[in-house]
Amino acid sequence: MTVGRLGVVTIPAGWWVYTGSARRNMDARIARHLRRHKPRRWHLDYLTGDPRVVVVSVTRHAEAECLRNQRNGGIALVPGFGASDCAAGCGSHLRWLEAARAPAATRPGGPVAGLPCPSSKEDPHVR
Ligand SMILES: [Zn+2]
Numbered sequence: 001m002t003v004g005r006l007g008v009v010t011i012p013a014g015w016w017v018y019t020g021s022a023r024r025n026m027d028a029r030i031a032r033h034l035r036r037h038k039p040r041r042w043h044l045d046y047l048t049g050d051p052r053v054v055v056v057s058v059t060r061h062a063e064a065e066c067l068r069n070q071r072n073g074g075i076a077l078v079p080g081f082g083a084s085d086c087a088a089g090c091g092s093h094l095r096w097l098e099a100a101r102a103p104a105a106t107r108p109g110g111p112v113a114g115l116p117c118p119s120s121k122e123d124p125h126v127r
Pocket residue numbers: 065066069083086087088089090091093
């Protein structure tokens with residue numbers, strides 16, 4: 001898919017976690033990211049706007065965005081995604097967790113901030 005200035009990126013099917021922040025109006029930001037149709041402003045808009053992507057969980061954390069992102073684990077398969085203003089060396093704020101098996105992060109109380117799940121069939125994150 002094409003993701004703004006990142007250009008064409010490959011998003012393999014599987015479990016993904018995106019970590020973002022909102023200094024204010026967190027509810028509105030999350031609601032925006034969950035809408036399929038919206039102006040494309042952030043990298044995440046391209047992902048959540050794609051009908052092949054399903055958001056399965058959104059969680060909030062008090063810790064700083066980059067710390068949370070780095071604690072989520074996974075692999076930064078899409079360098080720079082959601083990390084245009086990242087100064088902590090995350091590499092990407094979208095991380096690929098696994099290809100098939102549901103990670104522990106999807107269970108209640110799991111450690112992950114949010115999970116878009118691109119699917120290889122038909123049919124979703126927060127800056
Ligand atoms: Zn970061």
